Amino acid sequence: MISCITIDDEPLALKQLGSYIDKIPYLTLLKSFSSAVKALEFLQENEVDLMFVDINMPDLSGMEFVKSLTNPSKVIFTTAYREYAVEGFQVDAADYLVKPISFAAFSKAIEKTKQRYFSQNEQLVNIKHDDKFLFIKSEYKIVRIDLNNIKYIEGMRDYIRIHQVHEKPIMALLNMGKIMEHLPSGSFMRIHRSFIVNLDKIQTVERNRITFDKDVYIPISDQYKDDFQKFLDDNFLK
Incomplete structure (x- = not known):
């Protein structure tokens, strides 16, 4: 199983990501967060394989959040702004999804991420x-x-x-x-x-x-x- 958390200040976006994760049998959603600050507190005590992170958030942006982590989990950025894509890949993001996110685009990104990073994790x-x-x-x-x-x-x-x-x-x-x-x-x-x-x-x-x-x-x-x-x-x- 690949454990996940979702971080987004939009409740509907969190709900959509949660429903998509539920449809992928090898993903398990540990928790959802409306702010990156709360996610930081969670990660101090818990390990996670994959994070879905919105970039444009108040208090602490998704990009700042990922850069603040010493040993970050794999990240798939989710955002409505395409201009963040280059910066996202500069922090070694696994993928980058532009809102509104379709399930087809989500599942394609997950499959690519699984094959690249998680194929040998469980055996x-x-x-x-x-x-x-x-x-x-x-x-x-x-x-x-x-x-x-x-x-x-x-x-x-x-x-x-x-x-x-x-x-x-x-x-x-x-x-x-x-x-x-x-x-x-x-x-x-x-x-x-x-x-x-x-x-x-x-x-x-x-x-x-x-x-x-x-x-x-x-x-x-x-x-x-x-x-x-x-x-x-x-x-x-x-």
Whole structure:
């Protein structure tokens, strides 16, 4: 995950940026600020990966704010004034968005920033040889996940979301093929391009879909249907 803060003295601009961030699965918004001074106080106690900073603000401009930081996070400037673009890149800004900002322009800037600065930030750290658990780097932590605690894994482009029993999902920068390489084949099976299931956690199968917890339905795609049917046949009580 890439952690973010937004800084803008316009409430509507903060609301728009927040809604855009919510649509990008690998972004998480830590906090929004109406002034750069308040953001400075937050950064004294907290780390952040990416900042969206308006340039033209009272008290302390966005440019002055970034220049005041000893070791600044990556910055995407947001402003209504194109003339600040050159100065923005002089402080090594990741990108520069001119208001009004469309979601297309926002997502393009985010993807470019992710590829340039964050592609290797989160990855699989270690796989224990006993096939009982693994360690995943998620956000700023290395998290142990017991394989028996996994219900299913959901793929989202370059990211996966690991759904667990009685735990909140874990996000990690991995693709489905990579994580599948490290899961025991006798317990886990890919049944859709976007889903891997723990075979031991399946409750019901009907109409080409698997049920988890009575209200979660995972589709079985034609590509993986034969392998899953073989699993059912091998374990069906006759």
